[in-house]
Amino acid sequence: MKKMMVVAFLLTLGAIGANAQKFALIDMEYILSNIPAYEMANEQLNSIAKKWQAEVESLQQDAQNLYKTFQADLVFLSAEMKSKREAQVIEKEYEAQELKRKYFGTDGELFKKKESLTQPIYDEIYNAVKDISEKQGYAVVVDRGTAMPIIYATLKIDISDEVLAKLGYSK
Numbered sequence: 659m660k661k662m663m664v665v666a667f668l669l670t671l672g673a674i675g676a677n678a679q680k681f682a683l684i685d686m687e688y689i690l691s692n693i694p695a696y697e698m699a700n701e702q703l704n705s706i707a708k709k710w711q712a713e714v715e716s717l718q719q720d721a722q723n724l725y726k727t728f729q730a731d732l733v734f735l736s737a738e739m740k741s742k743r744e745a746q747v748i749e750k751e752y753e754a755q756e757l758k759r760k761y762f763g764t765d766g767e768l769f770k771k772k773e774s775l776t777q778p779i780y781d782e783i784y785n786a787v788k789d790i791s792e793k794q795g796y797a798v799v800v801d802r803g804t805a806m807p808i809i810y811a812t813l814k815i816d817i818s819d820e821v822l823a824k825l826g827y828s829k
Contacts, residue, residue, distance in 0.1 A: 731743070
């Protein structure tokens with residue numbers, strides 16, 4: 659019985675302590691959409707991605723053209739020439755796939771470029787949120803745009819505009 663009372667007391671203290679915590683929300687999409695440097699970085703990334711996609715598509719088209727030519731000439735080719743031309747087609751297709759992987763793979767050039775352009779912006783936002791949280795005593799700051807478990811939150815605790823103001827992008 660004594661143990662049950664101690665456990666109940668500790669749970670009550672924990673609940674009281676948890677209620678004393680201050681929470682805040684931010685909307686990262688809203689913040690990023692109000693930072694011109696982020697928009698410029700996205701435009702630059704889109705431009706680079708289009709250029710690289712055109713390169714990949716050009717190589718893929720070359721491979722298709724080689725294959726069509728190979729198919730058209732197939733009846734006229736000797737066994738040695740068939741295997742040589744087939745190898746050329748396979749090599750061109752492989753080259754296109756490798757270029758696509760180099761540019762757009764999980765650790766590709768586009769990913770690295772995006773990280774190099776956006777990481778300083780994210781770091782700046784993080785530092786602004788940290789400063790505001792320390793000054794106003796927030797124990798937790800949650801991104802309401804990506805935090806799925808949040809069903810409802812009042813906008814009174816949304817500090818997105820405050821973060822923008824701290825970054826120098828107030829409206």
